[in-house]
Amino acid sequence: SNSILDAVIIGAGWAGLGAAQSLKQHGIDNVLVVEARNYVGGRSITSHHFGPDNPVDLGSSWIHGVHRNPIQELVKRYDVPFAHAEGEWKDTAAWYDGEPITSGKRREMKKLRKGFMKYMRRRQKNNEPDTSLESVVEDYCRAKEMEPGSDEDHALRWMLDAEIVQEYAAELNDLSLKYWDIDDELSGDDSYLAVGNGGGYSSVVESYAADIKAKFRLQTKVTKVDYCDANCITLNCEDASTGEKCEPIRAKCAILTLPLGVLKTESVAFVPELPKAKREAICALGNGLMNKVALCWEGMEEMDVFWPMDKEWILHLAPNRTDLITEFYNPCSFDSKQRVLIGFIIGEAARRMEAMDDAKIADRAVQSLRSIFGENMVPLPNKVLVTRWEADEYARGSYSFQKVSSLEHSRRDLARPVDGRIFFAGEATDQKFPATTHGALLSGKRAGRAVVSQLKSMPSMPSK
Numbered sequence: 001s002n003s004i005l006d007a008v009i010i011g012a013g014w015a016g017l018g019a020a021q022s023l024k025q026h027g028i029d030n031v032l033v034v035e036a037r038n039y040v041g042g043r044s045i046t047s048h049h050f051g052p053d054n055p056v057d058l059g060s061s062w063i064h065g066v067h068r069n070p071i072q073e074l075v076k077r078y079d080v081p082f083a084h085a086e087g088e089w090k091d092t093a094a095w096y097d098g099e100p101i102t103s104g105k106r107r108e109m110k111k112l113r114k115g116f117m118k119y120m121r122r123r124q125k126n127n128e129p130d131t132s133l134e135s136v137v138e139d140y141c142r143a144k145e146m147e148p149g150s151d152e153d154h155a156l157r158w159m160l161d162a163e164i165v166q167e168y169a170a171e172l173n174d175l176s177l178k179y180w181d182i183d184d185e186l187s188g189d190d191s192y193l194a195v196g197n198g199g200g201y202s203s204v205v206e207s208y209a210a211d212i213k214a215k216f217r218l219q220t221k222v223t224k225v226d227y228c229d230a231n232c233i234t235l236n237c238e239d240a241s242t243g244e245k246c247e248p249i250r251a252k253c254a255i256l257t258l259p260l261g262v263l264k265t266e267s268v269a270f271v272p273e274l275p276k277a278k279r280e281a282i283c284a285l286g287n288g289l290m291n292k293v294a295l296c297w298e299g300m301e302e303m304d305v306f307w308p309m310d311k312e313w314i315l316h317l318a319p320n321r322t323d324l325i326t327e328f329y330n331p332c333s334f335d336s337k338q339r340v341l342i343g344f345i346i347g348e349a350a351r352r353m354e355a356m357d358d359a360k361i362a363d364r365a366v367q368s369l370r371s372i373f374g375e376n377m378v379p380l381p382n383k384v385l386v387t388r389w390e391a392d393e394y395a396r397g398s399y400s401f402q403k404v405s406s407l408e409h410s411r412r413d414l415a416r417p418v419d420g421r422i423f424f425a426g427e428a429t430d431q432k433f434p435a436t437t438h439g440a441l442l443s444g445k446r447a448g449r450a451v452v453s454q455l456k457s458m459p460s461m462p463s464k
């Protein structure tokens with residue numbers, strides 16, 4: 001209990017695992033990874049509630065951009081099943097108020113989107129105070145004399161919801177005009193992992209973590225990080241299952257990979273408190289929320305499948321039904337054995353639904369599908385899975401975004417080390433690829449390398 005570690009890593013999601021592997025590669029072995037959950041992977045977790053042939057990723061589901069993507073490289077290394085997910089219009093079945101959207105209507109909608117994006121880009125370049133994307137949409141609609149609630153208004157907002165709100169897990173009135181899309185993208189298609197027996201993000205996580213299992217201390221919740229002592233950092237911890245206090249952990253350096261939502265709750269105390277720039281960055285960045293309701297029709301014969309099996313996405317624009325879930329993902333388009341549809345709920349709607357029970361949320365999803373396919377065509381599912389990421393005390397949301405109050409350098413401020421000994425990693429700290437698993441992994445590897453450099457510069461001291 002008196003030993004001093006070279007490094008302690010707080011959190012065993014992709015950032016924490018990347019940091020641990022980086023330290024291992026550099027020969028730093030006196031390391032501990034502390035995780036409050038009873039598993040590694042954080043928001044990358046696969047459920048087999050629907051059986052081995054119907055895996056469902058509860059958090060991260062896609063690998064965004066497969067070319068030179070470190071997560072995709074791991075998928076191939078460990079021979080984890082995956083499918084190329086294009087997400088283009090040709091892979092989408094869409095309805096407008098219960099009627100299939102025609103090719104002509106799609107062209108009109110694309111034209112609407114193109115016009116708005118052109119207007120928005122001009123506004124981004126103007127030297128004006130930052131504002132929300134919602135206010136820009138309202139200005140654009142006024143300039144184009146679109147009546148609120150008109151077909152054009154509904155169609156434009158539906159397109160923006162599908163392409164921006166769903167992507168960033170944030171409402172238009174929260175997204176910053178200037179910075180909402182300053183992130184980069186890797187080239188290539190996306191990959192979807194929850195296909196077939198052995199598919200899902202957990203398979204990748206568990207394989208990647210296999211050779212560092214001895215470094216994990218699970219169900220250990222950090223409550224305080226004390227860096228008053230110039231020689232070591234002290235973590236106060238408790239058993240996450242019982243609440244009992246654990247023996248303090250001491251280390252020369254710490255890598256903190258807590259999600260932005262957890263940092264915002266201030267559930268972990270820092271002594272002394274974090275620098276002002278760090279606290280401002282935590283406050284300024286937005287924390288998005290995306291929840292899923294997965295419906296399974298176990299044992300359904302192919303002839304009874306009521307949705308188009310070959311389409312990746314099933315979308316519904318329902319102007320007069322704000323309670324409906326409008327986007328469903330169809331894993332059956334990759335894996336014909338699957339009988340699962342996954343509905344996505346974003347932002348304020350997701351927050352409201354977290355207060356409902358699973359049966360009520362499933363009913364909303366079924367009603368959405370019946371409004372497309374007909375009352376008598378959609379049977380009740382056999383099984384249901386619902387996520388509540390904001391209620392999860394070790395996540396408090398899904399992933400970060402650039403809020404109206406944020407600045408171009410907010411992520412850099414969040415990532416900056418404190419006192420030369422406390423390093424920060426996680427998707428929210430990555431300036432190029434935030435809100436992605438590969439961004440989290442890369443940030444952890446960077447933090448690991450920074451710790452190696454710091455340890456080399458420190459005077460040698462006994463570990464006892």
